[in-house]
Amino acid sequence: xxxxxxxxxxxxxxxxxxxxxxxxxxxxxxxxxxxxxxxxxxxxxxxxxxxxxxxxxxxxxxxxxxxxxxxxxxxxxxxxxxxxxxxxxxxxxxxxxxxxxxxxxxxxxxxxxxxxxxxxxxxxxxxxxxxxxxxxxxxxxxxxxxxxxxxxxxxxxxxxxxxxxxxxxxxxxxxxxxxxxxxxxxxxxxxxxxxxxxxxxxxxxxxxxxxxxxxxxxxxxxxxxxxxxxxxxxxxxxxxxxxxxxxxxxxxxxxxxxxxxxxxxxxxxxxxxxxxxxxxxxxxxxxxxxxxxxxxxxxxxxxxxxxxxxxxxxxxxxxxxxxxxxxxxxxxxxxxxxxxxxxxxxxxxxxxxxxxxxxxxxxxxxxxxxxxxxxxxxxxxxxx
Numbered sequence: 597x598x599x600x601x602x603x604x605x606x607x608x609x610x611x612x613x614x615x616x617x618x619x620x621x622x623x624x625x626x627x628x629x630x631x632x633x634x635x636x637x638x639x640x641x642x643x644x645x646x647x648x649x650x651x652x653x654x655x656x657x658x659x660x661x662x663x664x665x666x667x668x669x670x671x672x673x674x675x676x677x678x679x680x681x682x683x684x685x686x687x688x689x690x691x692x693x694x695x696x697x698x699x700x701x702x703x704x705x706x707x708x709x710x711x712x713x714x715x716x717x718x719x720x721x722x723x724x725x726x727x728x729x730x731x732x733x734x735x736x737x738x739x740x741x742x743x744x745x746x747x748x749x750x751x752x753x754x755x756x757x758x759x760x761x762x763x764x765x766x767x768x769x770x771x772x773x774x775x776x777x778x779x780x781x782x783x784x785x786x787x788x789x790x791x792x793x794x795x796x797x798x799x800x801x802x803x804x805x806x807x808x809x810x811x812x813x814x815x816x817x818x819x820x821x822x823x824x825x826x827x828x829x830x831x832x833x834x835x836x837x838x839x840x841x842x843x844x845x846x847x848x849x850x851x852x853x854x855x856x857x858x859x860x861x862x863x864x865x866x867x868x869x870x871x872x873x874x875x876x877x878x879x880x881x882x883x884x885x886x887x888x889x890x891x892x893x894x895x896x897x898x899x900x901x902x903x904x905x906x907x908x909x910x911x912x913x914x915x916x917x918x919x920x921x922x923x924x925x926x927x928x929x930x931x932x933x934x935x936x937x938x939x940x941x942x943x944x945x946x947x948x949x950x951x952x953x954x955x956x957x958x959x960x961x962x963x964x965x966x967x968x969x970x971x972x973x974x975x976x977x978x979x980x
Contacts, residue, residue, distance in 0.1 A: 700766070742877060791889070823861040885932065935978075
């Protein structure tokens with residue numbers, strides 16, 4: 597039985613070969629068919645193009661799968677592989693000290709998205725990144741990809757690795773809801789939360805009407821068109837898979853380059869489809885008393901994220917950013933010891949656009965959690 601990661605490429609190759617078969621058969625019959633010269637020439641040109649495109653698609657898809665498998669075989673998972681609920685899950689811890697920072701990625705992302713900040717944070721304390729089921733080096737697991745299931749699997753993984761606390765949860769985007777779910781279920785393990793432009797439960801209900809109408813189409817276009825291009829090997833043919841920065845920083849080098857050429861579309865789709873359920877599971881999570889919380893938010897101007905900007909009217913885009921800014925501000929209500937930092941010039945992926953800010957502020961946050969640094973002025977919002 598084919599794995600989920602091979603099923604879609606296999607279907608693409610089969611469909612391409614079938615297109616070649618039927619096109620060639622039609623080409624062979626054209627001479628004997630009682631049709632006009634113009635139609636015969638037109639069909640011959642079209643069928644020849646279909647044959648060529650289908651052969652290229654089959655070849656590039658096959659090469660992409662082989663190249664990815666060869667790359668993975670020569671780049672074993674850093675860290676360790678644990679078995680959770682009978683399935684392999686990847687966890688990689690670096691650095692030393694307490695509390696342990698546990699990194700949670702956004703929807704469809706794996707642990708490599710933290711490559712620009714993890715090495716620096718590891719100089720302050722132990723930092724553990726992991727791959728959710730079906731991403732990176734972790735195997736897919738049955739069941740929905742909602743917060744409850746993701747948190748249960750993460751807690752099982754941390755238990756297998758004997759990481760029981762204290763921990764600081766640090767997560768991006770949809771991870772904002774996963775972290776709230778985790779703290780609600782296992783408050784005794786958590787001593788702090790770092791939101792990196794984190795999502796808010798039921799946030800879709802507060803966005804402008806134009807965005808709500810277009811959001812699903814935009815997301816599905818990104819998944820299907822972008823995922824289709826990845827399966828067909830287009831980024832690999834364009835040389836985008838190995839834009840490494842060298843062996844001295846290999847996590848954000850060749851590994852992240854290869855990451856640009858692979859996606860598990862069924863898993864990404866499952867996480868996006870569970871977004872509303874995530875909200876229902878976490879809408880009543882919190883507040884968390886005096887739990888230290890640090891909130892990083894994108895720049896409200898957001899001139900970086902072009903996909904949404906290009907698909908919305910200027911008014912709707914501005915309204916969306918204003919709404920997002922208000923929801924980020926509301927995150928401060930989760931604790932009496934919270935503060936917010938707006939990352940000037942950053943889009944949604946603050947860990948990529950403003951890794952310098954995270955590397956400056958998160959170590960200070962850890963020292964404050966430890967009691968080794970004076971507390972900040974809680975309840976504030978600053979721009980850096």
